[in-house]
Amino acid sequence: MRILIISDIHANDTAFEAVLKHSEGDWDFVWCLGDVVGYGPDPNECVERLKALPQLCLAGNHDWAALNRLDIKTFNPDARRAAEWTQETLSAENTRFLEHLPVTFVIGDYTLVHASPREPIWEYILEPAVATLNFPHFETPYCFVGHTHQPVIYSLLDESGNAKSSPPRYNEAHALNGQRQIINPGSIGQPRDQNPNAAYGILDMSSGVFEHRRIPYDIRAVQRRMMDYNLPERLITRLEHGL
Numbered sequence: 001m002r003i004l005i006i007s008d009i010h011a012n013d014t015a016f017e018a019v020l021k022h023s024e025g026d027w028d029f030v031w032c033l034g035d036v037v038g039y040g041p042d043p044n045e046c047v048e049r050l051k052a053l054p055q056l057c058l059a060g061n062h063d064w065a066a067l068n069r070l071d072i073k074t075f076n077p078d079a080r081r082a083a084e085w086t087q088e089t090l091s092a093e094n095t096r097f098l099e100h101l102p103v104t105f106v107i108g109d110y111t112l113v114h115a116s117p118r119e120p121i122w123e124y125i126l127e128p129a130v131a132t133l134n135f136p137h138f139e140t141p142y143c144f145v146g147h148t149h150q151p152v153i154y155s156l157l158d159e160s161g162n163a164k165s166s167p168p169r170y171n172e173a174h175a176l177n178g179q180r181q182i183i184n185p186g187s188i189g190q191p192r193d194q195n196p197n198a199a200y201g202i203l204d205m206s207s208g209v210f211e212h213r214r215i216p217y218d219i220r221a222v223q224r225r226m227m228d229y230n231l232p233e234r235l236i237t238r239l240e241h242g243l
């Protein structure tokens with residue numbers, strides 16, 4: 001069984017469509033690590049495209065913001081404006097889909113969460129020290145996370161809990177060799193590692209191999225729709241910088 005692992009689509013349907021096209025034939029099932037909506041111009045289109053796939057999707061903080069499950073006053077002004085627009089724009093049916101997303105999911109050797117095993121909605125794992133604190137919070141050998149919008153692999157090095165981070169090596173097989181790991185496939189719709197291309201991963205469960213991938217998409221088309229909807233300028237320009 002091969003899994004398409006995606007995260008942080010953020011209502012960017014052009015990037016989402018490009019990833020599905022690029023990965024066509026390479027997977028049987030989809031794991032989506034949350035933040036299907038928020039920031040981008042296509043919340044309904046993205047939920048509908050996802051729903052039509054054989055998939056399992058986790059809840060992210062922006063999905064919860066769209067449901068009013070968290071206080072969007074804690075968001076910065078641009079994110080708050082986009083969250084309010086998303087709430088108004090989402091259809092009742094698509095809102096219901098987001099309402100039923102689980103916060104964590106364990107399947108075989110894999111734990112899935114949006115943010116981190118110990119804080120599944122909120123915590124950003126941006127450095128090995130934070131990964132170290134999270135390894136005791138899941139029981140499987142491997143955990144997939146999103147949320148930071150930065151592709152990376154954290155590996156547990158020793159019994160005392162030290163972890164190291166490895167940057168993604170795109171289109172190269174990364175063996176899941178029994179060493180415990182926390183893996184982030186990166187973001188489809190709003191990368192933040194200074195690379196504007198859409199990120200995703202492919203997991204081959206039978207051979208235990210994971211692969212990071214990166215592909216360009218039509219950023220301008222997304223920016224044009226964001227301008228049409230009067231979404232905040234900073235959210236529009238950051239797409240082309242990958243920030």
Ligand code: ZN
Nearest residue numbers: 008035062147
């Ligand atoms: Zn996100």
